[in-house]
Amino acid sequence: MGIPITGQIINMCAALLLLIAFAMLSQRRILSLINLFSLQGLILAISTSVVAYSSQQQHLYYSAALTLLLKAIVLPMILHRLIRKLNIKWDVETMFNIPTIMLVGLALVVFAFNLAAPISQMAATITRSTLGIAMASVLLSFLMMITRSKAVPQVVGFLAMENGLFFAATSATYGMPMVVELGIALDVLVGMFILGIFFFQIRTAFDSLDLKHMEKLKEE
Amino acid sequence: MFASLGVSPINVILGVTVFWLLLGLGGLALQDNRIITRVIFPVGAIGSLILATAALGGLSGVDTAVLPIGLPDLPFHLRIDSLSAFFLLLLGASSIGITLFSAGYFGRMAVQELGLLCLEYHIFLASMTLVFLADDAYMFMVAWEAMALSSYFLVTTDHDQPEVRRAGFLYLLIAHVGAIAILMGFGVMQGGHGDYTFDTMRHGHLSAYWASITFFLALFGFGAKAGILPMHAWLPEAHPAAPSPVSALLSGIMLKTAIYGILRVSFDLLDIQIWWWGVVALTLGLFTALFGVIFAAVQVDMKRLLAYSSIENIGIILVGIGLTIIFHASGKEALAALSLTASLYHSINHAFMKGLLFLGTGSILHATGERHLGKLGGLIHKMPNLALFMLIGTLALAGLPPLNGFVSEWLMLQAFLLSPGLTQAYINMLVPIAAAALVLTAALAGFVMVKFYGVIFLGQPRDAGLAVVHDAGIWERIGMLCMVAGCIALGIFPTFVILHLDFVAEMLVHNSLGTSAVHSGWLMLTPIAAERASYSPLILLLIIVSGVVLTMLAVKKFYHGRLRRGPAWDCGFPEQGARMQDTAEGFGQPIRQIFEWFMGVVRKMPSPFDLHPHYHAEVHDRLWNIFYAPIKRANEAIGNQIGKLQHGRIHVYLLYSFITLLALLAFIE
Structure with missing residues (x-):
């Protein structure tokens, strides 16, 4: 066995993250989507703490705790409350053809691995092989934002993209400095509140959270 | 005069510039109509007088100064030499009358606008002064842009009218396209040294290829300001839109800054001149002149007519410059000096003649509120003073002796007639055609002036409102009198003028008319040799005056007491109405x-x-369709294509950033 047990756990977490990214891409129910997002946060927290244990980086423990608190608990709670208030808990979204989106997602994963290969070879971290997965989950989240037509799933996509970035930072360089991470966490939280207010505004203005109504705002 | 006082001309001129700026600011701060019109404008005119005197003193020498303001390590260089002194003289001398006229003309404006206008007016004068003084590209461009902007705000004084705003926009657009070309020209000339002083450019050397590029960039850039043919579109729009004294400044002086620029670049800053540049300039000038005069002939708006006539005159000046380049490049320095003198002479003449006529249209507009020739007529009875001034102005612009317009056109034709003997056979063939076209232009200019004067002042009033008009006010009359004095003096004493122009010719083409022009005395003007051609305006004037007086005496004597007044023969039309007269449209x-x-x-x-x-x-204007409409259409088409990017669909916008991200990632890989 060339890879130590911690490395294997990290690899498995990465694989789970990629799987969840695909699941989110194809999930049509908003409630399930939020649950998946919460699960993604949890796995991210686990993998970060394993990285912290194996590399003896103390500050990564704080990162892991922060991730667990914010992304697995607080943000999903806010989202749950939001969809309850907006009364869209059981909404099902119409989407583009899901198999096509999956195929595009596959191509993106190949692209991301291809992109990450030279960087992975240079990096000396235990997590270097997961960089491709991290980039793939960023791109998949982006793709999810493009393909969704409702406001809440787009925000979830945005948050998932942030998760992917965080994972990429952990796997490439053992995380960003603590100040940066705190800053990003605060940004995400504030962004979430502002977007929550926007949801209500959009709904009072257009009677729907479907973003296609916003095409009317275009200047003729 | 100033040298004896121990003050160099350049300091005096700078002092006048600062003085003007302070006057403008004072006008803005005071916001008092009476003070602005009765004190600030007349005092500004005294500044013009001092400027003209100082420039006259600076004609013979070279004087430099460095202003420590500007960017760090990039001070403003100033220099006064014969060329800039001549144009400063033109600016000072012709702005005296225009400023005095403004004192009367702007009295009717609202207080708030007048304060602003006073500031813009004086900034405009000061920036034109600095354009002539500038000795580095940086200073030049700063002054050039200040001039363009201040004149833009002057043109759009009546900005509540949409066509005035449109004219102003067109003017600003073409002015900036021109400024870019000028800037690129300077960029080529500095030759990679990074030193933008004119002194470096003067001593630098460019290959024929780069020199040609510089020349044509300058011709294009300055041509956009002067209204040379493809870039003329703004001129007939902006000049009528501006208040009349501003039109006089634009046409009389600002167009000459472009002439100054062309001369400065092609003869002073570039060290070589190539003969075919002259051919291009000559051809362009001829087309411009013919175009201007033909369009002037069919105009029905009096200020538009004068604007087209300005295009014509700029064309004539450019013809002279082209001829100068041809002669200079062929080594015929005496002839180059002759045609350069003719060009410069026409520049200063045009400043006075066209200034006078634009001021006159201001008085007419003031009195009648009408610019359309079809609504005017018979004003000679109601505005006799104005009619006399305008008669002199129109005669001068028509190129009739003994006024100034004749002298410069005559000199120009002399230059053409003396040109056989050039080395290039093709140019020898071109020259007679060009001379014929120039004569045609001069003749048509006479036609235009007959139309202009006849329709406005002669005949019967075409509109009932014309019965109650009043003559020009006292300030307006003083202003126009200054311009009239200039027209007459330049026409009667050409030998003195040419003695002063010789400094410029000596500087640019290293030759002058001096000795030959006056060798038969100050009375006779003989450009090359007495046996070829000579002209004495004073003798001609004496003959005209004595002829008129003698005829009048003779008529008085022989017909005295036998004069019988009766109804004029009515050609069988007993009812003669104003509508039966020849109209402006009919005349054209x-x-x-x-x-x-x-x-x-x-x-x-x-x-x-x-x-x-x-x-x-x-x-x-057909050229609009040929040159401007395609650019406009292409612009709109590109704009529409770019507009298609904007869908209003958030997914598409996200897709744009996604594709950008992927492309960049693929690129760094």
């Missing part, structure tokens, strides 16, 4: 008929059965 009709292929004429003929027939003809 033959020209419109002959040159119909040249201009786009849209005619609307009434049907024979129409009980209320209405004839309507409109003249369009």
Whole structure:
């Protein structure tokens, strides 16, 4: 066995993250989507703490705790409350053809691995092989934002993209400095509140959270 | 004069510039109509007088100064030499009358606007002064842009009218396209040294290829300011839109800054001149002159007519410059000096003549509120003073002796007539054609002036409102009198003027008319040799005056007491109405008929059965369709294509950033 047990756990977490990214891409129910997002946060927290244990980086423990608190608990709670208030808990979204989106997602994963290969070879971290997965989950989240037509799933996509970035930072360089991470966490939280207010505004203005109504705002 | 006081001309001129700026700021701060019109403008005119005197003193020498303001390590360089002193003289001398006229003209404006206008007016004068003084590209461009902007705000004084705003925009647009070309020209000339002083450019050397590029960039850039042919579109729009004294400044002085620029670049900053540049300039100048005069002949708006006439005169000046380049490059320095002198002479003449006529239209506009020639007529009875001033101005612009317009056109034709003997055979063939076209232009200019004067001042009033008009006010009359004095003095004493122009010719083409021009005394002007051609305006004037006086005496003597007044023969029309007179349209009709292929004429003929027939003809500028419309269409098409990017769909916008991200990632890989 060339890879130590911690490395294997990290690899498995990465694989789970990629799987969840695909699941989110194809999930049509908003409630399930939020649950998946919460699960993604949890796995991210686990993998970060394993990285912290194996590399003896103390500050990564704080990162892991922060991730667990914010992304697995607080943000999903806010989202749950939001969809309850907006009364869209059981909404099902119409989407583009899901198999096509999956195929595009596959191509993106190949692209991301291809992109990450030279960087992975240079990096000396235990997590270097997961960089491709991290980039793939960023791109998949982006793709999810493009393909969704409702406001809440787009925000979830945005948050998932942030998760992917965080994972990429952990796997490439053992995380960003603590100040940066705190800053990003605060940004995400504030962004979430502002977007929550926007949801209500959009709904009072257009009677729907479907973003296609916003095409009317275009200047003729 | 100033040298004896121990003050160099450049300091005096700088002092006047600062003085003007302070006057403008004072006007803005005081916001008092009476003070601005009765004190600030007349005092500004005294500044013009001092400037003109200082420039006269600076004609013979070279003087430099460095202003420590500007960017760090990039001070403003100033220099006064013969060329800039001549143009400063032009600026100072012709702005005296225009500023005095403004004192009377702007009295009717609202207080708030007048304060602002006073500031813009004086900034405009000061920036033109600095354009002439600048000795590095940085200073030049700063002054050039200040000039463009201040004149833009002056042009759009009546900005509540949409056509004035449109004219102002067109002016600003073309001015900036021109400024970019000028800037690129300077960029080529500094030759990679990174030193933008004119002194470096003067001592630098460019290959024929790069020199040609610089020359044509300068011709294009300055041509956009002067109204040379493809870049003329703003001129007939902006000049009528501006208040009349501003039109006089624009046409009389600002167009000459472009002439100054062309001369400065092609003769002073570039060390070589190539003969075919001259051919291009000559051809462009001829087309510009012919175009201007033909379109002037068919205009029905008096200020538009004068604007087109300005295009014509700029064309004539450019012809002279082109000829100078040809002669200079062929080594015929005496002839180069002659044609350069003719060009410069025409520049200063045009400043006075066109300034005077634009001021006159201001008085007419003031009195009648009407610019359309079809509504004017018979003003000679109501405005006798103005009619006399305008008569002198129109005669001068028509190029009749003994006034100034004749002298410069005559000198120009002399230069043409003496040109056989050039080495290039093709140019020898071109020159007679060019001379013929120039004569045609001069003749048509006479036609235009007859139309201008005849329709406005002669005949019967075409509008009932004309019965109660008043003559020009005292300040306006003083202003116009200054311009008239300039026209007459420049016409009667050409030898003195040429003695001063010789400094410029000596500096640019290293030769002058001096010795030959006056060798038969100050009375006779003989450009090359007495046996070829000579002209004495004073003797001609004496002959004209004595002829008129003698005829009058003779008439008095022989017909005295036998004069019988009776009704004039009415040609069988007992009722003579104002509408039966020849109109401006009617007067221009033959020209419109002959040159119909040249201009786009849209005619609307009434049907024979129409009980209320209405004839309507409109003249369009064909060049607009050829040069400007394609650019406009291409711009719109590109704009529409870019507009398609904007869907209003958030997914598409996200897709744009996604694709950008992927492309960049693929790129760094």
